[in-house]
Amino acid sequence: MASNEDARAAREAKLDELHEKLTGAVESLVSGDDWRQALAFAARFRSRSFNNTMLIWVQHEAAFEAGRVPEPFPTLVAGYRQWQGLGRQVMKGQPGYMIFAPVTGRFATATPADAGSWRRLGPRETPKAGEVVRSRMVGARPAYVWDASQTDGEPLPVPPAPTL
Numbered sequence: 364m365a366s367n368e369d370a371r372a373a374r375e376a377k378l379d380e381l382h383e384k385l386t387g388a389v390e391s392l393v394s395g396d397d398w399r400q401a402l403a404f405a406a407r408f409r410s411r412s413f414n415n416t417m418l419i420w421v422q423h424e425a426a427f428e429a430g431r432v433p434e435p436f437p438t439l440v441a442g443y444r445q446w447q448g449l450g451r452q453v454m455k456g457q458p459g460y461m462i463f464a465p466v467t468g469r470f471a472t473a474t475p476a477d478a479g480s481w482r483r484l485g486p487r488e489t490p491k492a493g494e495v496v497r498s499r500m501v502g503a504r505p506a507y508v509w510d511a512s513q514t515d516g517e518p519l520p521v522p523p524a525p526t527l
Contacts, residue, residue: 378505381418384422419440438510440510441508441511446514451515463504463506464506468498468499469496470482
């Protein structure tokens, strides 16, 4: 049991550290130009939340200042398995950027209008006949992503250019 408690404490410590980084990043946005630049950056990563975009930005900036990445702004960010699926491999020694990953749970009810009737389903539990099932976020865990400049391998696919 102690190992589960140790793992939980380590995860909580990582989440606290991540929250501190995020708070510092948002506090550093003091002028309208700072916010404009942050929002323009976030627009390039639409699939990520604003919080995760800020975390990626801050950590990539630190990696650029340390000389670990060649560009001051990240281009394409993905998880380890996603990079492997694209035929690329994270370079040895490249630390990932820690972000918040959602933890979801499945909930079921026979009366969706009644907010108090939802019950959480177990990992392999199937809903009863006539029940509606929905997923929702129940927490967050730390996860890691890497920029394209931190990987090597197959060339990245070029998205098709729009034609008129």
